[in-house]
Amino acid sequence: MLRSIGLTAVQILGARCGAVIDDPADMALCFFVPAGTAWDVAGTALLDRPITIPPSRRVTGPGPYWRVCPGDRWHTDPSALQAAIEDAYEGVR
Numbered sequence: 001m002l003r004s005i006g007l008t009a010v011q012i013l014g015a016r017c018g019a020v021i022d023d024p025a026d027m028a029l030c031f032f033v034p035a036g037t038a039w040d041v042a043g044t045a046l047l048d049r050p051i052t053i054p055p056s057r058r059v060t061g062p063g064p065y066w067r068v069c070p071g072d073r074w075h076t077d078p079s080a081l082q083a084a085i086e087d088a089y090e091g092v093r
Contacts, residue, residue: 003027005043008088009081010068018076021054022067029067031081032074041082043089 006029010017021030030051033039039046051064058065 002043003029005085005088006031007067008091009084012084012087013076013080016077016080017068019066019070019074020068020076021051021064022061023052023064024061025063031076033078033081034075037078039078039082041085044085 006020009031010020010029017031019032023030030047033046037046054064054066056066056069059069
């Protein structure tokens with residue numbers, strides 16, 4: 001996904017957003033959704049590979065860091081995330 005789309009999705013979700021890892025090297029944002037989530041959103045992908053989880057207090061680079069710290073929850077509701085991504089794409093068209 002375009003980095004700007006992910007950043008906009010975080011803003012749209014606000015307090016509904018779960019943990020998000022920002023990986024500058026990959027120019028990617030990693031959102032967490034429950035295991036088994038069906039996903040078919042253009043410009044995005046579910047990862048089935050290990051990712052680097054940054055230390056709990058790393059909120060800036062270099063390397064992967066927490067754009068949104070996990071706090072009380074890790075997951076973002078998949079439906080809300082999909083809607084936020086779609087709204088973010090609409091904003092750039």
